[in-house]
Amino acid sequence: MRLPLLALLAKEPAHGYELKQSLEQIFGDAYPSPNIGQIYVTLGRLEKDGLVRAVDVEQSNRPNKKVYYLTAPGREALDTWADEPADGPRIRDEFFMKLVLAPMTGLADRMVLINRQRRHYLGLMRDLHDLAERTAQDDRVALLLIEGAMLHLQADLDWLERCQEELP
Amino acid sequence: MTPPPVAGSVISTVNLVKIYSNGGVPVPAVRGVDLRVEAGEFVAIMGPSGSGKSTLVHMLGGLDSRTSGEIWLDGRRADTLGESAWALLRRRKIGFVFQFFNLVATMTVADNVELPALLAGASAREARERRERLLAELGLTGRADASPAQLAGGEQQRVALARALANRPSLLLADEPTGNLDSRNTRDVLRLIGEVHRGGQTVVLVTHDARVAGMADRVISLLDGQVVDDGTVGAARRRPRGTAGDVVELRG
Numbered sequence: 001m002r003l004p005l006l007a008l009l010a011k012e013p014a015h016g017y018e019l020k021q022s023l024e025q026i027f028g029d030a031y032p033s034p035n036i037g038q039i040y041v042t043l044g045r046l047e048k049d050g051l052v053r054a055v056d057v058e059q060s061n062r063p064n065k066k067v068y069y070l071t072a073p074g075r076e077a078l079d080t081w082a083d084e085p086a087d088g089p090r091i092r093d094e095f096f097m098k099l100v101l102a103p104m105t106g107l108a109d110r111m112v113l114i115n116r117q118r119r120h121y122l123g124l125m126r127d128l129h130d131l132a133e134r135t136a137q138d139d140r141v142a143l144l145l146i147e148g149a150m151l152h153l154q155a156d157l158d159w160l161e162r163c164q165e166e167l168p
Numbered sequence: 169m170t171p172p173p174v175a176g177s178v179i180s181t182v183n184l185v186k187i188y189s190n191g192g193v194p195v196p197a198v199r200g201v202d203l204r205v206e207a208g209e210f211v212a213i214m215g216p217s218g219s220g221k222s223t224l225v226h227m228l229g230g231l232d233s234r235t236s237g238e239i240w241l242d243g244r245r246a247d248t249l250g251e252s253a254w255a256l257l258r259r260r261k262i263g264f265v266f267q268f269f270n271l272v273a274t275m276t277v278a279d280n281v282e283l284p285a286l287l288a289g290a291s292a293r294e295a296r297e298r299r300e301r302l303l304a305e306l307g308l309t310g311r312a313d314a315s316p317a318q319l320a321g322g323e324q325q326r327v328a329l330a331r332a333l334a335n336r337p338s339l340l341l342a343d344e345p346t347g348n349l350d351s352r353n354t355r356d357v358l359r360l361i362g363e364v365h366r367g368g369q370t371v372v373l374v375t376h377d378a379r380v381a382g383m384a385d386r387v388i389s390l391l392d393g394q395v396v397d398d399g400t401v402g403a404a405r406r407r408p409r410g411t412a413g414d415v416v417e418l419r420g
Contacts, residue, residue: 115389115397118214122401125382147351154378157214164391165216 001034001042002051006078009052009070016040016066028139043068051077099163114164118157125153177240178339178370179205179228184237186223186393197223199393200237207338210371212381215390221374222267222343224390228372229264229341230254241339259288263332265342265373269324271316271331277303278312281330288335295334302330305360307353321348329357333364340364342373346380358383 008014008022016039023034046052051074054066070078095117102108132146186198198220205211213221226232227239230246231254239247246257258264263284271280278299285295303309306326316324325348332340345361346354354377362383365371375381382401389397 111396115399118389118397119387119399119401122378122382122384122387125378126401129379129382150379150382151351153382157378157381158376161214161216164396 001038002046003078003081005039005042005046006051006070006074006081009068010075010078013055013067013069015057015068016043019043019068026141028136028142046074050074096163099167110167111164114160118160121153121157121160125150128153176206176243177204178207178209178242179203179372180238180240180243181228182238182240184224184227184239185235186220186227186232187235196393198227201390201393201395203388203395205370205372207370208365208368209386210365210384211373211386211388212384213372213374213388213390214376214381219390220393221390225341225343225372225374229258229262231264259284259335261338263335263337263340265325265328265332265340265345267343267347269316269328271324271327273316275315276312277308277314277316277319277327280316280327281334283334284331285334290335298334298336299330302333302360303327305363306330306356322350322353325349326353326357329360333360336369338369340369340371340373342371342375344375344377345373346375346377354379 004023005019008019014022016036020034020036020039043052043054047054047068051071052068053071054068056064057067058064095113098108099110099113102113103110128146128150132143135142135146137143181201181203184198184201184203185196188195188197201220201224203224213225215221223232227234227247228241230249230251234247237247238245241257242261246254249257271277272283275283278296281299281302282295285298286292290298299312300309303312306329308323308326308330311319311323311327316327319327325345329342329345332342340361342361346357349357358379361371361373361380365383371384373380373384381387384401386398386400388395
């Protein structure tokens, strides 16, 4: 969560609770709601690394709050992040291991493994359908993420089919 | 294990076989399928290309003849019917969505969709109202007066679905109904098929599309013309706790 926090601070200085609220607002249901403790821990580390700086702001009737600013090295880290392509998704290697090794050891039949895995993927797909239906139709970010997850599952299922065709 | 044909089943097949002949060489496409589909079920048939899934669903709709075995629809023997009897049966109770649309090129989109309802005995008004509703659901209202050749592939596919649903078939058979659609149009088609299913109609479709299969109650997998898996699709073991974030794992 380091880089999303830096990105938010590049927009404007903020304190921890404001960052939590921004994340919730921007990503809606699609982001696992960050816990405030986690945010403060991350901010502390960013501060230690010199990527952000904190300033105490006095408040009447309340304890001071810490407002965080992005530093020049923080800006640089953010630029590097923005300029790099993100890693591609990785293949579900745990299942592939099972698929290759299980028949060798007599642990399980390949066809049974593939069939079970297919049903599991389709069950996940069903969950995603339910989720899409429960998500507000104007929550574009959440809906796009769900669609992304569906397309990944599609690829997994296609690949499963290839395994079924190619492996004896 | 051969299931005896059951009166309550919408579809029942017994040791269904299809062997094509390729220059005198027999090519088995479907090799002994015993299948039973009950009223109101939503069944997806999956499998690699060449596994026999299209052939199977074509046989179920009487669009391809069987080599041997039996097909029973609503408790009546159907594989022995002649072409005109099949045509009558389809008109009365089966909607079929083809992979390659098969729209009538010389008719407008509106007429293509209204035709099955008119043939089935609907009044002109009923047919028109139903057509208007179906085209609206599929985002095609503006294309009613176009001819099929003027439409993009995805649009033709949606028209084909509207046509298949025009006479409110008790059984919808479809071969890759989303094969030519982008994500957004797939969503419209899925919504409509979901409605059809919730309305109590039986749906059997061949699909590669996991989004379609994920909506089905039951998935049948074919490989080399045989059923290798047949079971219900339940919720996954890892049940999402309620938000997209629990499923998509977006973490910075």
